[in-house]
Amino acid sequence: MPPELVVTGMGVISAIGQGKAEFSSAMLDGKAAFNVMRRPGRQRDSAYIGAEIREMAFPPGIASQTLRAASLSSQAALVVLQEAWVEARLSDVDPSRIGLVVGGSNIQQRELTQIHDGYRGRSAFLRPTYALSFMDSDLCGFCTAQFGIRGSAYTVGGASASGQLAIIQAAQAVLADQVDVCVALGALMDLSYWECQGLRALGAMGSDRYADDPALACRPFDCDHDGFIFGESCGAVVIESSESSRRRGIKPYAALRGWGVAMDGNRNPEPSLVGETRAIQSALGAALLPPAQIDYVNPHGTGSIVGDETELKALGACGLTDAYLNATKSLIGHGLSAAGTVEVIATLLQMQAGQLHPTRNLENPVDSTFNWVRNKSIDHPIENALTLSMGFGGINTALCWRRM
Amino acid sequence: MTKMELLDLIERHTREILPGLDAHQFVASDRLVDLGANSVDRAEIAMLVQESLGLSVSRVELFKPKNIGELADFFLEKLDAA
Secondary structure (H helix, E strand, O other), rough: OOOOEEEEEEEEEOOOOHHOOOOOOHHHOOOOEEEEEEOOOOOOOOOOOEEEOOOOOOOOOOOOHHHHOHHHHHHHHHHHHHHHHHOOHHHHHHHHHEEEEEEEEOOOHHHHHHHHHHHHOOOOHHOOOOHHHHHOOHHHHHHHHHHHHOOOOEEEHHHHHHHHHHHHHHHHHHHOOOOEEEEEEOOOOOOOOOHHHHHHHHHHHHHHHHOOOOHHHOOEEEOOOOOEEEEEEEEEEEEEHHHHHHOOOOOOOEEEEEEEEEEOOOOOOOOOOOHHHHHHHHHHHOOOOOHHHOOOOEOOOOOOOOHHHHHHHHHHEEEEEEOOOOOOHHHOOOOOOHHHHHHHHHHHHHHHEEEEEEOOOOOOOOOOOOOOOOOOEEEEOOOOEEEEEEEEOOOEEEEEEEEO | HHHHHHHHHHHHHHHHHHHHOOOOOOOOOOOOOOOOOOOHHHHHHHHHHHHHOOOOOHHHHHHHHOOHHHHHHHHHHHHHHH
C-alpha cells in the first residue's frame, strides 16, 4: 500500500492578495484586479489587459542584496516558499530530505526582453548575471540557497499544466523515497509584450473587446468569452506522506488521492475531449472514487471559446455534472505556469473555509445545466475535489483531493 | 579622470550592487570580497564601472587588482592607453 500523500503547507501571491489569509478572503468576496497592464516591458503600442501584482511584502531578514539580484519570478517564489516553509515547519526537516520542483519553462521572458532592449548595440556591457538568470533553473539555485534545500531541485515544463505537473512530480519524488518532503512551486510566468502579442495572434489571449472596461474582459464559461486574460500569480504546495507530517505534529490541508496525465499527441493549442476525459478518468481511478463522490471541480476554465466548451463536455462525459463548479481564473486571470498550483491552493482554501468562491462575469453560462457558483460565494463543505489543467502541446492533468 | 573620481565611481557602483553598505566609509585599501561581494557581485561591479567609462576590458585582467585602489589604478591605466 503506497503511503497517503498530504499537503502540509501552502503559500500564494496573486493580484488579489499576498498570503493565504488575504488571498482567501479576496477570493471568497469575488474580488478581481484586472486593468491595462503597466509593468515595464508588457506593452508596445498595445493595451493588453491583465491582473498584475501591485506590491510584494518580503519576509524580514531577507538581505536587500538578495532582492536586488532577484527577478520578479524569483521574488514571488521567495515569498510563497517562505509562507509554505514556515507553515509546514520545514526547518525541522533534514535539508537533504527536502526537494523542490519548479513548474514552468521560459518563465522570465519580460526580464530578458528588458535586458535585450536595454543592451542592444552595447552588448559588451551586458550584466554578467544574465548568464545565470536566463535559465529557469536559476529559480532552483535561488530558492535552494535561500532555504538551504539539499535534496533535489529541478524544473518541469508542461505549458499551462506546469503547476499541476510540478505537484505530480513532487508527489512522485516522495513516493519514490527520493525525499521525505517535496515543495511544488508554480512559478510566476512573467510575460513580455512579445508573448502577449504571440498569444493574441494565436487567438488564445482575449481580444480588445473590453478595452474600455477591463473588469469585464475575463469571463470563463460565459457566452461572451473570447480568450484568456493573463494574471500574475505564484504558489507553493508542500507534499509529504501523512506519516511524515505526523512526526512534526502537523495537521494537513487535504490528501492527494490520485492524479492523471494524458497527452493528446498534438503540438497545437487545440484541446481534446478524449485527452481531457482520459486524464480525469485516470485521476478518479487512482483515487478509487466514483464521479458522483466528487462534489467540487476547479476547472482549467480560461475563457477560451473552444477550451471552455471542450472542458464542460469532458466533465459531462465523466459523469461530473452534479459537482459545484466555479472559475478561479475569473478572479486572478490565467497564471499560465503558476495556474495549476495556485488553483489547487484556491481549492484547498475553499475546502478549509467550507465556502466556494463566486465566478465573475458568468452572466450567460455556455452550458447552464452545470452546478455553477455564480455571482456570490456559497457555503459548501467540499469532501472530494477535482482540479484540472490543460496546456499547449496537448497536455492534460487532473488531481483528486480529499478532505482530512 | 582623476584617481579620486574613479574611486568615487567604484564606490557608487559597489553601493548599487551591495545596498547594505550605507554606513560604510570607503577607503582605497577596501577589498570587495571583504565588503561582502561574491564572485558574481564583483563581476557586476566591474561591468558597471566599464559601462560608465565606456571601456571594455577582459575578465581575466580584472583578477589582478587586489583592492579598490588597485582597481582604480587599473582602470586609469586602461583609460590612458585608450
